[in-house]
Every structure is written in C-alpha cells, then in structure tokens.
Amino acid sequence: MAYTVGMYLAERLAQIGLKHHFAVAGDYNLVLLDQLLLNKDMEQIYCCNELNCGFSAEGYARAHGAAAAVVTFSVGAISAMNAIGGAYAENLPVILISGSPNSNDYGSGHILHHTLGTTDYGYQLEMARHVTCAAESITDAASAPAKIDHVIRTALRERKPAYLEIACNVSSAECPRPGPVSSLLAEPATDPVSLKAALEASLSALNKAERVVMLVGSKIRAADAQAQAVELADRLGCAVTIMSAAKGFFLEDHPGFRGLYWGEVSSPGAQELVENADVVLCLAPVFNDYSTVGWNAWPKGDKVLLAEPNRVTVGGQSFEGFALRDFLKGLTDRAPSKPATAQGTHAPKLEIKPAARDARLTNDEMARQINAMLTPNTTLAAETGDSWFNAMRMNLPGGARVEVEMQWGHIGWSVPSTFGNAMGSKDRQHIMMVGDGSFQLTAQEVAQMVRYELPVIIFLVNNKGYVIEIAIHDGPYNYIKNWDYAGLMEVFNAGEGHGIGLHAKTAGELEDAIKKAQANKRGPTIIECSLERTDCTETLIKWGKRVAAANSRKPQAV
Ligand code: DPX
Numbered sequence: 001m002a003y004t005v006g007m008y009l010a011e012r013l014a015q016i017g018l019k020h021h022f023a024v025a026g027d028y029n030l031v032l033l034d035q036l037l038l039n040k041d042m043e044q045i046y047c048c049n050e051l052n053c054g055f056s057a058e059g060y061a062r063a064h065g066a067a068a069a070v071v072t073f074s075v076g077a078i079s080a081m082n083a084i085g086g087a088y089a090e091n092l093p094v095i096l097i098s099g100s101p102n103s104n105d106y107g108s109g110h111i112l113h114h115t116l117g118t119t120d121y122g123y124q125l126e127m128a129r130h131v132t133c134a135a136e137s138i139t140d141a142a143s144a145p146a147k148i149d150h151v152i153r154t155a156l157r158e159r160k161p162a163y164l165e166i167a168c169n170v171s172s173a174e175c176p177r178p179g180p181v182s183s184l185l186a187e188p189a190t191d192p193v194s195l196k197a198a199l200e201a202s203l204s205a206l207n208k209a210e211r212v213v214m215l216v217g218s219k220i221r222a223a224d225a226q227a228q229a230v231e232l233a234d235r236l237g238c239a240v241t242i243m244s245a246a247k248g249f250f251l252e253d254h255p256g257f258r259g260l261y262w263g264e265v266s267s268p269g270a271q272e273l274v275e276n277a278d279v280v281l282c283l284a285p286v287f288n289d290y291s292t293v294g295w296n297a298w299p300k301g302d303k304v305l306l307a308e309p310n311r312v313t314v315g316g317q318s319f320e321g322f323a324l325r326d327f328l329k330g331l332t333d334r335a336p337s338k339p340a341t342a343q344g345t346h347a348p349k350l351e352i353k354p355a356a357r358d359a360r361l362t363n364d365e366m367a368r369q370i371n372a373m374l375t376p377n378t379t380l381a382a383e384t385g386d387s388w389f390n391a392m393r394m395n396l397p398g399g400a401r402v403e404v405e406m407q408w409g410h411i412g413w414s415v416p417s418t419f420g421n422a423m424g425s426k427d428r429q430h431i432m433m434v435g436d437g438s439f440q441l442t443a444q445e446v447a448q449m450v451r452y453e454l455p456v457i458i459f460l461v462n463n464k465g466y467v468i469e470i471a472i473h474d475g476p477y478n479y480i481k482n483w484d485y486a487g488l489m490e491v492f493n494a495g496e497g498h499g500i501g502l503h504a505k506t507a508g509e510l511e512d513a514i515k516k517a518q519a520n521k522r523g524p525t526i527i528e529c530s531l532e533r534t535d536c537t538e539t540l541i542k543w544g545k546r547v548a549a550a551n552s553r554k555p556q557a558v
Helices: 005-015 032-038 050-063 077-089 124-131 144-158 192-208 226-236 270-275 324-334 363-373 386-392 414-424 435-452 467-473 488-495 507-519 538-551
Strands: 020-023 042-047 069-072 093-098 135-138 162-167 213-214 239-244 257-260 279-283 304-308 313-314 319-320 378-382 401-403 429-434 457-462 500-504 525-530
Touching: 005 124, 005 144, 005 162, 020 050, 020 414, 032 042, 032 069, 032 093, 032 401, 050 069, 050 077, 050 093, 050 414, 050 435, 069 077, 069 239, 077 093, 077 124, 093 124, 093 144, 124 135, 124 162, 144 162, 192 279, 192 304, 192 319, 213 226, 213 270, 226 279, 226 324, 239 270, 239 363, 239 435, 257 270, 279 363, 279 525, 363 386, 363 429, 363 457, 363 507, 378 386, 378 414, 386 429, 386 467, 386 538, 401 414, 414 429, 414 435, 429 435, 435 457, 435 488, 457 507, 467 538, 488 500, 500 507, 507 525
Parallel strands: 020 042, 020 069, 069 093, 093 162, 135 162, 213 239, 213 279, 239 257, 279 304, 378 401, 378 429, 429 457, 457 525, 500 525
Antiparallel strands: 304 313, 313 319
C-alpha cells in the first residue's frame, strides 16, 4: 500500500508514544481522520467541541508527556486555539492539527465555506504562530515530512504546543515513510564550560550560606527535573517549599517538605522560611501576579539562586547551554549539607475536625473528606476558583498528583482536561473539584467520560456564583443561573451510560455519595456539593484582596 502524508503524521505521533489522539470531525479533516485511523497503534477519541478537544489533549499531555488534537478549518481551529494558548502557558506539547482548504484553492480567488469569506487562507496559520512554538502549512506532499518533523521536534524540545494545517486533498497524497524517531527526540548538546561555571558560582553561594531553602516552581515538570529536585533536597537536607502552581510536583512526604510558599497565604511557617533564608534556591519558578500575591511575594536580590529550565542566574552572573536536570545532578554531586532550615520546623498538616453527619455541608468538611480520599495513585484536578485554595491546603500522600491551570486560568478547563488526563492514565484514580460557574463552560465533556466509561469523581461545588470574583471585585455579573448539575448525568447517560449524579447537602450525605462514587467503576460520578455562597477558604479572601489591589493600581502619571 502506498504511504501517505496522513499515514506519515500518524506514524510519527505513535512513535513519540501517543496511544490516542483527540478529534472533532469536519469536512476539511475527514480524509485526514481516515488516514489516522489506519494506524492501529493509536485510538481516535472524540470530543463535543474543539475548545474541549484542545483541553482534552492538554490534559492527555499532562499525563502522557505529549498529545494531538485534530480539528477542522477556522470554525474548529479558532475555538481550539484558546486551549492551545493554555497549553503554551502551561508548558505542554500539544500538536494542533487542522484540516485546511484544498491546495488548488490557495491563491485562486475562490471564496470557501467555514472561512472569513475573503480569499486569503493564510490567516489561521498567522493566528496559530502566536500561540505555538512552531507552525507549518502543508499544501504539497513533498515538503510534508520535513514540516511534520519540524513541528513535532520543536514542540517536544520546547515543551510548548505546535501547529500543522494540512490541505484536505494532500492528507491522502503519497509521501515517503518516516525513519527512526530518535532524531526527533534527541536532546540539544550540553556546553560543559558553561555548566561548570554555573555549578561553581552556585556552590560558592551555597557554601557561604547557613539558611538554605528550596522553592520548587511549576516549570520543574516540563523541565523533566522533578526526580533531580528530590535528590538535591536529600543532599542539602534543607527545607523545601513549593509554589502554588507546583502543588504535587515535589513529594510531600519528603522529610524536608515544609509546604506552600505563597506570600501571606503560605502554609504556616513557610513564608518566614523563604523570606529569612540566606539562599533561596528557586527551581523553575513562574513569578506572576497570582504567584506573588499581587507582586508582594517575590524573592529577589543576591540571596536568590535562580535555576530556570535553560538558564541559571546566581551571584550577578547568568549561565546557559545546559538542561536544568544536568545542573541539578551536578549540584547534587557536590552540594554541602545545609540542614538549618529543616531543623525545628515541620511539614504543614490540614487539621479539620469532622462534622456531625447531619450538619449542613461546609467547605471545610468537603475539603476534609476529599483529602481523606487521596492515595498515592490519585490525580486531583482543581479548577480555577476556590477549588485552587482547597487543593493547596490538602496533604498529599507521596505519588498523588495535582493538576491546576494557574497561568492560563480558563474556567471550565478541568472538565475536558480531566477527560484527557484520565484517557492518558486509566490506571490512576481521577478526582476533580470544579465550581458551578466553571462547570457551565464545558459541562458537555462529561458525556465523553460516560461514553468512554471513565470513572472520574467530580466534586461540583454549588455556591451559586463566581465566588473568587466576588472576593476580588463584586458586582451583579458574578451571580449565575442555577442548574440541576447532578441531574445532568441522566441527560448524558441517555439510557445507555453508567454515570451517576448525587446531591450532598450534609456531611453524612457527602460521605455516602463518596462511597457510591468509589463503587462506580464504569462511568463518572458528579457529587453536587451545596455550600453557602459565603462559605469559602480564608486564603481565597486574603489572596483575592491583594490581587484586586494589584489590578486596581492607578495609571502612572507621565
Ligand atoms: C471567573 C471565575 O463558580 O468557582 O469557587 O465559586 O469562584 P468559585 P466558579 O467556578 O466561578 C469561577 C469564577 C468568572 N473568572 O469565579 S474564576 C473569569 C474568567 C476566566 N476564564 C474564562 N472566562 C472568565 N477565568 C474563560
């Protein structure tokens, strides 16, 4: 059988380890979808819309390292680009693949359906360039292998999304077979001179310091350096703190773990540890308005040893040309023991007294019961909103993972992202916490969890509004139409699925619902938790005030 452009793409995606790709059909991608189906190493998974398709792929990349989403031109791809922007912000290599106009229509003056009604079909590629690290348009078979390889290689190297559009008549055109995948996976070479200099400058700073604290940031996963961070912590013996977007990226049962550094909403004791340290070893951090609590918690100055995925800055000098992993390995071999900050301090513990069974359900009781469910095998997704703050205060058993989308912060992300994550790691237990406002954006993707029989447990927090927005800046726009969220499951089952919808208004009802959810292995369970609108975490209120103050700074006088 002749080899085609679509088959080439499918083989490359399978070679980089994808077992699934996500898709929404449309007439510009149908032939491409047929070609992808020919590859028996990958399964095609369908989504309800392209925004969700992008987020499903984003979630799959969180579990599986990389992902692909296949959509149709403009009406599909432009929706998916929001999720692709999210994958960029969150450092996830998702390949967005769009079908595109017939190659004969480019430059022909023809007006095509699903387009702007103008005759230039380059606009989607232009748009994609802004939210990806590499973007290519394939309108002939001969250049397809080079373009496909360039896009996939760049996405994997940069841990960012990339974009391909394939003319609808070219996906079945003949092209060569791909060679070994090793060329796409090869790591850039290390500069030993620069690495040695970075290590020497870092060791000199560490040797002089007494109080050393590690601060682990969210890019540590994309840098593939989580294990090396643990080894360095073992060697230094110092206190280790994490940033909010890195929750779960460092073992919480490690003897040095001292909780979350998040300015005034830090775990007890963590703020003092970081702010009184002689050296703060910042590993792959992202300092933005949220993580610095409105620009208030940002370690700066000589005491900061900043180790980013591709650059180390210490003692007034900046070094590049090596991976963070290799820098951390080198440091671990030679680092001094610096236990001062770990001595006499302790890991934080969420202690909430259990409520009586007939007591009205509270936010604290809900957080307590969810925390008690977490095992080393759990992946907990926490949606933008108070769910973030609940996840942050939970104690994680070693191995438990937390997923948040704190840089992009698209409400509704958690539903499709958890669908994709569960597809990519069926062996794990998937739990989701999502607010009612967020859920209303992407609720329909629960139907795919029903279709593919994924036993995700969804804690739907019904507090009848955008409570985090109420904390930041209140107004009539923060109050939403109530839905019967648990009742939706019947709609999605449509008489043939195994989803369950349950209501929890008291502590006892939540306990019983969790038991039923855990027994449901053939589909998702929504537990609709009814809370008072004013019942939220204290940290949300404190943090919200700081962020609101940062947002409302007056324009500078000129
Ligand atoms: C908005 C946010 O109900 O959670 O815990 O009640 O706040 P809480 P909900 O899901 O409400 C979420 C709501 C409206 N953010 O409070 S965080 C603005 C926003 C966003 N993303 C998109 N649109 C608007 N973050 C796509």
